[in-house]
Amino acid sequence: MSLKFSHETLGQRVLFGTKQASQYLIAEIMRLEAQNVMVIASNSGLFSAQEIAADIDVKVWHSNVKMHVPMETAIEARAIAVDNDIDVIVSVGGGSAVGLAKAIALTTSIPIIAIPTTYAGSEATNVWGITESARKTTGVDNKVVPTTVIYDSSLTMSLPxxxxxxxxxxxxxxxxxxxxxxxxxxxxxxxxxxxxxxxxxxxxxxxxxxxxxxxxxxxxxxxxxxxxxxxxxxxxxxxxxxxxxxxxxxxxxxxxxxxxxxxxxxxxxxxxxxxxxxxxxxxxxxxxxxxxxxxxxxxxxxxxxxxxxxxxxxxxxxxxxxxxxxxxxxxxxxxxxxxxxxxxxxxxxxxxxxxx
CATH class of the missing domain: 1.20.1090.10 (Dehydroquinate synthase-like - alpha domain)
Structure with a gap:
């Protein structure tokens, strides 16, 4: 049987290691030469995010994270990122956190470092989704692919x-x-x-x-x-x-x-x-x-x-x-x-x- 197909592999750095998230993040911030870092995490995940990012300078902590990324939260986060000259976004959490980071990257092209704490998988895709007027719109754009994904299983231990x-x-x-x-x-x-x-x-x-x-x-x-x-x-x-x-x-x-x-x-x-x-x-x-x-x-x-x-x-x-x-x-x-x-x-x- 002959094969004929087209396949695209997304460019992304993947770092995997238990209890390595903090060290990996420090190294990635240095590698990207980031000066103005925005960390996105939900209210429930903020403490964990603060522990992970304890040894880097964070300009903005943003916790207005909602499921399915309502348009109004995307607009708010985009404005905050632009107003603070953010050059790297760090998302800590599940699909909602990385979804909001992607909504920012979609219009600003700011690189994302994703640190998932669930098994949602959004961190490894070029798919974005935003909800407006009870309709969820999704799309594909390589601008939203996180530059780096840090997988640390210890961060999922608190997930019920x-x-x-x-x-x-x-x-x-x-x-x-x-x-x-x-x-x-x-x-x-x-x-x-x-x-x-x-x-x-x-x-x-x-x-x-x-x-x-x-x-x-x-x-x-x-x-x-x-x-x-x-x-x-x-x-x-x-x-x-x-x-x-x-x-x-x-x-x-x-x-x-x-x-x-x-x-x-x-x-x-x-x-x-x-x-x-x-x-x-x-x-x-x-x-x-x-x-x-x-x-x-x-x-x-x-x-x-x-x-x-x-x-x-x-x-x-x-x-x-x-x-x-x-x-x-x-x-x-x-x-x-x-x-x-x-x-x-x-x-x-x-x-x-x-x-x-």
Whole structure:
């Protein structure tokens, strides 16, 4: 079989090491010759950020961080960065913190050093997202790719088990969606499979012992592969659905991804045999859905969108918006009827196998 594909690898420095974040950050600030540093962290993550950045000069501490990056918070942060001649942004936290840093970089091109404390993966992609008037707009721009990512598993130790599971399954969604996304290719498929393997191995370790650094290491490593495969392949059906649920209905990001994932997998897998087989092999099971559901049972994954405030009344609006944002390619034809069935099943926590 001959191969023909196009693959783009993003330029980024990755530093990985437990309890190394502070030293790595000092070295990167020196390497970039930064003079005016802005640190972005949520109120809950500010103390950790202050510890990490204790030995560098920080000009601005910014903690107005909100989920799904509302436009007004982006405008405020951009103005602060420009007014203070910021030349490096350091984001400490999950997807919301790095998302705000990306919103600044999108219009200013200020380099980002990302220090993730969850398994969201946004730190390794060129994808940005901003929410305005209950609509989340996403785009791709290499200006928002963090120059450096510092992975330090010790920073995830305070992440509760329940949130670790949701965040890790969010990473799993990046992997699986990238196998049939518009720009899927053999290279990102290989990275996605490694991400699936690492995440499925590490998450049960975190549940069994939240202080087990080896489990945290494995999941953080898997989250990186999830992100780079997603960055190359682009947004597939899963992400189109979840961006609408998050941006329009303000559902929590990680939990929404974790809940919707088995339904999209069950929906698409019969129509994407290569992706299905690769996913099953990464899980070490006969089928992809079997592997995912086995993992979800092991770790106590989120089950129903109704648990997060979504209601049946919201389904028609969600379907309408999603149908306007469908990916360029999907293994299975998407209709109003089968998309509605998918959301109804995810709303109520029905057996995803019924979507086959």
């Amino acid at each position: 088990v329940e949130m670790s599971v949701a965040s890790g399954l969010n990473g799993m969604a990046h992997c699986i969606d990238s196998l049939w996304a518009p720009h899927a290719d053999p290279i990102n498929a290989l990275m996605a499979a490694e991400g699936i393997r690492a995440l499925s191995a590490g998450l049960p370790k975190i549940v069994a012992d939240p202080q087990d650094i080896s489990g945290r290491d494995e999941v953080l490593y898997g989250a990186y592969f999830a992100a780079v495969s997603f960055a190359s392949a682009g947004s597939g059906l899963h992400h189109k659905i979840c961006h609408v649920l998050g941006g329009t209905f303000n559902l929590p990001h990680a939990q929404t991804h974790a809940t919707v994932l088995p339904y999209v997998l069950a929906f698409n897998a019969p129509f994407a045999p290569d992706a299905e087989q690769r996913t099953a092999a990464a899980f070490g099971t006969d089928t992809a859905l079997e592997g995912l559901q086995k993992l979800r049972a092991q770790v106590g994954a989120p089950q129903r969108l109704s648990d997060y405030g979504f209601t049946e009344e919201g389904i028609p609006e969600a379907v309408s918006i999603i149908l306007e944002k469908l990916p360029a390619h999907n293994p299975r034809e998407i209709t109003e009827e089968n998309l509605t069935a998918l959301l109804v099943a995810a709303l109520n926590g029905n057996d995803p196998a019924t979507l086959n």
